[in-house]
Amino acid sequence: MHFFRALNSYLRQYPALMQETNMNNRIWAQGLLIALLWTGTSCRMLPSVRPCPPSGSLSGDVLLSTVKIHTTTQADDFSNPWRASRPSQGNGTGFVIHGKRILTNAHVISNSRFLEVQKNGDPKRYIAHVRFAGHDCDLALLDVDDPNFFEGTQPVSFADTIPGLGDTVTAIGFPLGGDRVSLTRGVVSRIDQSGYSHSAIDQHMVLQVDAAINPGNSGGPIFYNGKVVGVAFQGLSIGDNIGYAIPIPVIKHFLDDVEDGHYDGYPELGMDYLELRNPAMRKSLGVPPSESGVVVTWLDPFGSAYPHLKAGDVLLSIDNCNIGEDGTIVLDGNPVQFTEILERRQVGDSITVNVFRDSGILTLAIPLLNSEDPFIFRNLYDVQPEYAILGGLVFAPLNREILKTIRSGFSTPNDQSLLYLSRYAKLDGFYRDHDQFVILIRRLPHPVNTYTDDFMNGHVVEVNGVAIRCMQDLLTAFSAPVNGFHRIRFAGTEEPLILDAEAVKATQDSILGQYGVPAPFCIHRPGDLAHE
Structure with a gap:
């Protein structure tokens, strides 16, 4: 869909969405839109969850460590920027990880004024606080003041790798405001980079699962062989149930990032490029037949690559991974866009690239930055309007x-x-x-x-x-x-x-x-x- 027509349509319907939906449904509406923008696919309302019996590989500890999050949120009113909108209530899912912390989606706790968490089968609610929020990757960490909350819970174990296509996974959460945990099985049907609706502009790796992931499931764990391989965060329906999960590389990046007590976000290379498929372009640039890569067409002045690359450079490899003429590399045995390398790096790291320039090959080191950029038009959360x-x-x-x-x-x-x-x-x-x-x-x-x-x-x-x-x-x-x-x-x-x-x-x-x-x-x- 053309950008202007899509955004035009979205903004016409946005006020109605704001009035008619609570926090979780609102992010779902945005999620459907982003999926529409990225895939060009029509979307409809998600069907309800079909609970299934617990998988034999999941223990009772897993159910007890999956918690319901109750939220009171109050977004700022940017049309009347001196005041906030009316408070609203919603709920989502989270789960206990190492360090007595709760991992969930950022969209579950965005603009929150009061948070409570509740264990499965326990009527008592405990006050929680946001420790870190990564709005660019839709992940957040919560702290709970009362140490009694963690009695009887065990931190989940994370898998080391992403599941393969066709692997059966289990989503756990509290969908549609239910008070009891629900389990839903599905098959991993796609692994790709896609848009994250929470920020509206960021792309990261996603797992596509043919299982219903509904409002309320947000922030819940996705298990494979008893270990967490993802966090539920978006849903789309095209005939059958389709849901999306944030995979292990994105989760690991977020958790590693906050180890120093501060969330820096993702480094930005900051470049546009063309695939090197056109024979005439390849010939005009003088690229040898043995080489492949992508042609740099524009550099973001706020990006990491700006001081180091030039328009017309051919990017041949990144951190010893050869770039195909379609812009892909092979990582963990899977073909992915070369920018996935940056998804595995932190701000302050460096990457090494080979570049074809002026009939020769250069090897360059690029320090990775995430400069404050006022011209990235993300959705804004937890920020008082100016x-x-x-x-x-x-x-x-x-x-x-x-x-x-x-x-x-x-x-x-x-x-x-x-x-x-x-x-x-x-x-x-x-x-x-x-x-x-x-x-x-x-x-x-x-x-x-x-x-x-x-x-x-x-x-x-x-x-x-x-x-x-x-x-x-x-x-x-x-x-x-x-x-x-x-x-x-x-x-x-x-x-x-x-x-x-x-x-x-x-x-x-x-x-x-x-x-x-x-x-x-x-x-x-x-x-x-x-x-x-």
């Missing part, structure tokens, strides 16, 4: 949550420009000289700001002669009106929005009070959006 209000006009930095608030179907030029910026900010170089794109997101109606609706969702480029590169620039510019007026210029138009500076100053407090806004602005310090 905003600034002047004369009842509300400004905010462009992000994915702002895009979700647009209800026009992206039918106006300003709306379409925001969508374009979100997609091509780096590809077309718009990121240069910007830390954020500042947007006029709404108007709190008042006589001081009448007839300004045509500027809604406009990208602010200058205020009072000051170039606007971030929210802090906006505050600086607002402090210095020119000849008694605030002149706000937007991309794509010559005529500025003009406000009477004295009238704005005289009415600022009354407007804030009228609309229940506690503060005129909330702006993050650099680094506030880094991984927790």
